[in-house]
Amino acid sequence: MPKPIEATNDFVVKFANVNGSGSASANEMFARSILRMGVPIATRNIFPSNIQGLPTWYEVRVSGEGWIGRRGGCDLMVPMNPQTWDKDVASIDQGGYLFHDSSKPLPPSKFRADVNVIGVPLTEMANSRYDNPRDRQLLKNVICIGALGALLEMEHGELEKLVGEQYAGKDRLIKPNLEALGLGRDYVREHLRNMCGLRIVRSDKVGNRIFIDGNDAAALGAVYGGATVAAWYPITPSTSMAEAFGAHCKKLRIDPETKKNRFAIVQSEDELSAIGTVIGAGWNGARAFTATSGPGISLMQEFLGLAYFAEVPAVIFDIQRGGPSTGMPTRTQQSDLKICAYASHGDTKHVLLLPEDPGEAFEFAAQSFDLAERLQTPVFVLLDLDIGMNDWLTKPFTWDDKRAYDRGKVMTAEELEAGKEFGRYLDVDGDGIPFRTLPGTHPNKGAYFTRGTSRNRYAKYSEEGHDYVDNMQRLLRKFDTAKKMVPKPVVRQAMQPARYGAIYFGSTSAAMDEAMAKLEAQGIHIDTMRLRAFPFADEVIEFVNAHEQVFMIEQNRDAQMRMLLVNEGAIDPARFISILHYDGTPITARFITAEIEARLKAFGKPTRTRVVS
């Protein structure tokens, strides 16, 4: 028997459950109580594409140091699903703990010699205390949490407080829940003292951070960003973003006098319709968005080309999942970069925003509407399932009340009346961005016909090659303008001058921070750059050129971001070393460090003098 793992505020607990069995709320209560003790956590739901009956897991990483990427491994397993028992038990780290419902005896073959078994007769306890089968099921989960809390020496009061908050208003439910918590705690105190080397002690590392999922955050960002029209078609993992937008609007967007809605949400019949409605609304001057995932992006391709070419603002939230095709609908990936950046047939380029977490999802969501209206083009906000559907610790949202919406170049009735020249596709300012007018603006000035065909600067249909080329070149100028408007990359200089750089983006961020700290501690110095948008600011290219070799970390198979960098930045691909993680699980610091270490080993020690020129 290996030494039992001992750890304080630094371990992984994993719950194995059956989909639809109602364990989620107890599990989340467990996680949140750790947060309330000031200890950072990262939680991840691993769920199937199914409504009821298939296995789900809930991972809680406790990290006093504040690493909120997925860690991998498991120190304490709570396998409540007989279907996956064997696999779950097998996945425990050596010396780890197996916390199980010991009501029914299991043969020894079902356990492992190198794992510490902790049994609590949860079902027995629940059945002997409660009569109603529903109570038995639900409160069993609560007993379990009470027991776990005691095992990890958590503050029981925090669990109790959460029960109070959760059932505020439904007071009838508070007492049995508190009691169940107590039952679990008492059993452990009585029978299982000092059985577990894992513990949680109060800390102050959470600070004022909030714990929220990215879809919810992005939806709130859309409310703050002034979105009024949303059109969407349900698809995992984007559905909860559209639904959260509705929920926020119902609270925040009701006209106080008339009680009417300052928003319109349409559940479209499919994604073609959803993006069409967004484009129609954008054309007519409302801030509009859709939320979708890969298959939806594929279906929107034709319309996206129209919006690019006819220059209509639109915001698309793509909550990326495992592709291609239906792929792994409940797994995470960063594999829609190419189809978003170059959406549609013909020559096109689109703006992408790449938030790293729910905090930035809120920010970028709000900003995307300014960008879409300023640039008169589709703007993609690329989340992924990991950010979108998991709760993340993130800095609290802020808003500057002095911030005004940038509605872009919209010519007003007054300007038209005053005789200002209007040419819908005229590059008056040299930035490639023309003025537009909104329908209904002026009785006899400024009306124009919007089309997806070639036309001249005054929006008249034209099949002349020079009109077409003129327009296509202006669109390139506009894309150049976008470079300066999108969020800048974030650079972190290593503690010593570094030959190596690393580039990453999106949800890789949390794992990357941790990986870099580990490598730095080992004396491996790497400068990093986090991309936050496409097109790339000039400093992105400069960063690459300033390093001999650049690790390019992505969560897809085909190194899609590398392709964008190489193509748009005219960078020699040989500069890049791709590190690709694409099995559908969130990337881990362990994976990144192992990969980087292996590559460096292959090159020879990183501290040696330059070997590549």
Added chain:
Amino acid sequence: MPKPIEATNDFVVKFANVNGSGSASANEMFARSILRMGVPIATRNIFPSNIQGLPTWYEVRVSGEGWIGRRGGCDLMVPMNPQTWDKDVASIDQGGYLFHDSSKPLPPSKFRADVNVIGVPLTEMANSRYDNPRDRQLLKNVICIGALGALLEMEHGELEKLVGEQYAGKDRLIKPNLEALGLGRDYVREHLRNMCGLRIVRSDKVGNRIFIDGNDAAALGAVYGGATVAAWYPITPSTSMAEAFGAHCKKLRIDPETKKNRFAIVQSEDELSAIGTVIGAGWNGARAFTATSGPGISLMQEFLGLAYFAEVPAVIFDIQRGGPSTGMPTRTQQSDLKICAYASHGDTKHVLLLPEDPGEAFEFAAQSFDLAERLQTPVFVLLDLDIGMNDWLTKPFTWDDKRAYDRGKVMTAEELEAGKEFGRYLDVDGDGIPFRTLPGTHPNKGAYFTRGTSRNRYAKYSEEGHDYVDNMQRLLRKFDTAKKMVPKPVVRQAMQPARYGAIYFGSTSAAMDEAMAKLEAQGIHIDTMRLRAFPFADEVIEFVNAHEQVFMIEQNRDAQMRMLLVNEGAIDPARFISILHYDGTPITARFITAEIEARLKAFGKPTRTRVVS
């Protein structure tokens, strides 16, 4: 007045007409009669997105040397459309000829001093000879051709022979047409002797070549390649390919006994449906294709990802037009490379075939079905409007009767019965290509469930990361196998060892041949490589690496092929010098030579010693 242009078998005649006015058949007769004199020609229709009333042009390049790319410029203009008269007259080369209907006098301001005016009172002649308005209109065009023939000293007998062939069976029409031809000829002989320095003399440069448009050729290739199911939705410029397939099938694919059809053509309700039907048929073992253009490719994205991931054979003919969006529907471009090569969300790669002319369109069309079934994946045949809708001189089609269709790895009932192991996604041969079975094959062996979700090697649904990764890596291996199966690039070594290379593909070929000959004649030596497929064979990358700088000639704005090369070949983009032509007209040798010369001038003389390392 500049010297009138003198040229034999080397000039451009351009007809300006009104869409829908019935001039096409006379113009084509003019062109074909030149061919019959053994003189190579290249003809191009320039037409609007309209049915009747807007301007069209028909360009006939006469090239004794056999250059069949578009030349540009105009030596002899036949402006029959008052709407575009000014523009047409302005477009004549200095010293060129304006051949017009002089029935109505025009003010001198309508002519040019530096252009030779040749007037024939076509309307007057037709009206005085014919009573019926329809005859007047149609036969005026024939008089015109008779006159032009005489002007260029063509063999009148060839025109007469063509009339006979065209109206074979409608003998009643032959006489008036012959008469009209004669009227035109006689007028010229009488009034306009020696007015024109352009002439056509019999030659033997046409040889046994045929004159056919690429859509027709591709359709015939599909017949020879064994396509039985076609599903399509009309879209310019692909419509005529689908329609030609139907026409060929009606002649070549009727069961001689039952008179029933050995083909099924469905005019689908849109492109999503068309590709769905192709995939359904391919899944069920028929050779199936669709024909479309850019907007259709956009709409097919979701299904293309399914076919990639579920590994279903499908052939897609994309007759490219000007994008993005509806773009320039009646103009040519090579701008669907990226959306085809990387079609759909998630990580995907697709096979592209790139014929240079109708001859290769026939070949590749036939071959595409072998590739699709062998590789069990979508195969794109990329034509463009220039190849697809214009008649080209091309080598005659050939077929080897010993050639068998490669139906790929399909496990038979006998093999299953004999106990051969079947795993739908099992890489039995190490080439990444698994076996499939067809529905209905065997009563209790080999059935499987096809899906777009992740699954294991035995086609069972799986959300396991390792099953997913295993499958995605096999797909990469399969793509690697494809490299060796697709048509090889065609290399042409310069007469002297060359520092510079040039890469091109598709319809650029004709202009490129001519440009290279011209440059070579000037002592500029460039090796060239014509790409014929994606993925790239290893020699493509080797070619690039063997040259200091490589001109990359494309008919799109964003250098899409360069992107594919750089990304897939890990080539430093700095090696490429992009030459991009994308105004919707076919690229010309003049454009290419001018661009290359300009770049070389900027670098310094090409014969100097190496300046770049």
Added chain:
Amino acid sequence: MTYLVKPKFRHPGLEKNDLGFTRRDYEGAISTLCAGCGHDSISAALIQACYELNIEPHRVAKLSGIGCSSKTPDYLLGQSHGFNSVHGRMPSVLTGANLANRNLIYLGISGDGDSASIGLGQFVHCVRRGVNMVYITENNGVYGLTKGQFSATADRGSKSKAGGTNNDAPIDLVGMALMAGATFVGRSFSGDKVQLVPLIKAAIAHNGPAFIDVISPCVAFNNHPGSTKSFDFVREHNEAVNSIDFIEGRAEITVDYAPGTAQDVEQHDGSIIRLHKLHDGYDPTDRVAAMNHLQTHHEAGELVTGLLYLDPNPRDIHGFLRTVDVPLNRLGAKELCPGAKVLESINDEYR
């Protein structure tokens, strides 16, 4: 036969409507359609209806898909914004435009290919959401712009110009609209301006999804014997259930009709549709009966035209969604952004 010459807009001097606009103020760019195309007559009818209704031209938004028919918005109401979107997907674009600004008049113009082939789904779904619009299909049974292939409204057995026979069952857009919950449904003929203009006027006054299927022969590709969408065929088989007068709210009603021959229906905005019954017992406010009538007569080879169904008190999408009266595109940060203070308390909910 006037329909064979390109329709010319007559400009009767400086005749002005109540707003002071002449007919010319409602015209657009010069049509590039074929001489004699039915679609041009529909454009003329739309121009006339808008002129007579005293609509401010710039308060109309014209939307279409792709096709000859979908080009026509460019040929009318030059002072209105237009949007020639993508093939078959105009309904969703119109829906979005309407949501952004409820105060304009939305004119959706489409073809049978655009709405019945590629666009069938969007057409039906847009109607079922109750979008307030006038949706017109210029129905010629073929794809004009791609040169005459059958569209989904072509009748089974009808012959193409090239000699082919249509095998697929036809889609009846009027039936579809009725099934999808359209609250104003009419059918007319491009050659019958007398019927069409008041229908359009009534549809514009209607405060919900108004659909008019206008049979509009394609002279280039579908006007031959054997076609069921030719001028001759339509004239022969046209069975109007009623003829209508459209009377704006404020107009006084003076004429009396023999009982049973006319029926007045008042719309939501006070306008009155006076129906002169041509077909015994046809009640256009009874949806089920209307559908039955249509099916029965279609089976008998007749083309039923007129105002086929009307719900005089429809609800539109803004009513369903309870949106504010101010157009959403006019709201600014003041109305839309909850501000920093609210955000602080929201943060608290996530701790």
Added chain:
Amino acid sequence: MTYLVKPKFRHPGLEKNDLGFTRRDYEGAISTLCAGCGHDSISAALIQACYELNIEPHRVAKLSGIGCSSKTPDYLLGQSHGFNSVHGRMPSVLTGANLANRNLIYLGISGDGDSASIGLGQFVHCVRRGVNMVYITENNGVYGLTKGQFSATADRGSKSKAGGTNNDAPIDLVGMALMAGATFVGRSFSGDKVQLVPLIKAAIAHNGPAFIDVISPCVAFNNHPGSTKSFDFVREHNEAVNSIDFIEGRAEITVDYAPGTAQDVEQHDGSIIRLHKLHDGYDPTDRVAAMNHLQTHHEAGELVTGLLYLDPNPRDIHGFLRTVDVPLNRLGAKELCPGAKVLESINDEYR
């Protein structure tokens, strides 16, 4: 209430059908749907129908889109090939499969979201082409797999589990199928196997587009009061127009029925559908009357079930296209490739 427990397939020993197959030979993988889901009962009915009809399991091809309902082909006929395609686009895939091999039985299984929302266009167009298939929608009024949003078949005013109200007019798939030219149209209820099994059998025997809309409650998201697709609601409002017996061609007909109470309709393959009339005067061979009946009763809040329409002599797409009798996927170069000699003369045409 048996429908609340997960339907179990009973295996009555080794009972075999005429081909020697047991019921187990018609089963598939274990269902992963919710316990009590209506869809599982439909799978059971399909299994039973195929067993009773003595179909060779591998001669069926099962196709579906995406959704809980679209997963079910995996849970039946494990010896058949299946194709779980993309959302809403199964009809086009099935069309292609059918064209490739006319000799299999094509079973299209879909949901209301899959066929009425995203897939409405494909559904209608597939039907209008006359594809020979059995097309079943497992209709629960919601998107089960994405957790309970309204689908396009939800009735206006019906309430979601989360408390929302549906504003959009419902799509009646049966009405759509009838309008689109389906030659066999039925509606049934997942909880009524007695009605459903013979309907499926008759549909399989039908040589054209056969459509059955099966109301199939979603116990997870749409089985609450206020839903019009709950078990209780359907039971209360179910109005069967007939009940049917399906009699295979070779079976002898022995029983006599009181005149006027039963009607025998013979299908193309000789099989007989015996209709026991439950609703006076309902004639399922009269399409227009069927539509009228449906509309009238739907308006009255009733759910009309049974065999609603049947054309006993349909034509299918292969008939329209005049394809050869041999499946196209069996033809080889010999039949398909015209060869080198022919090519030479083709070359000549282009000189």
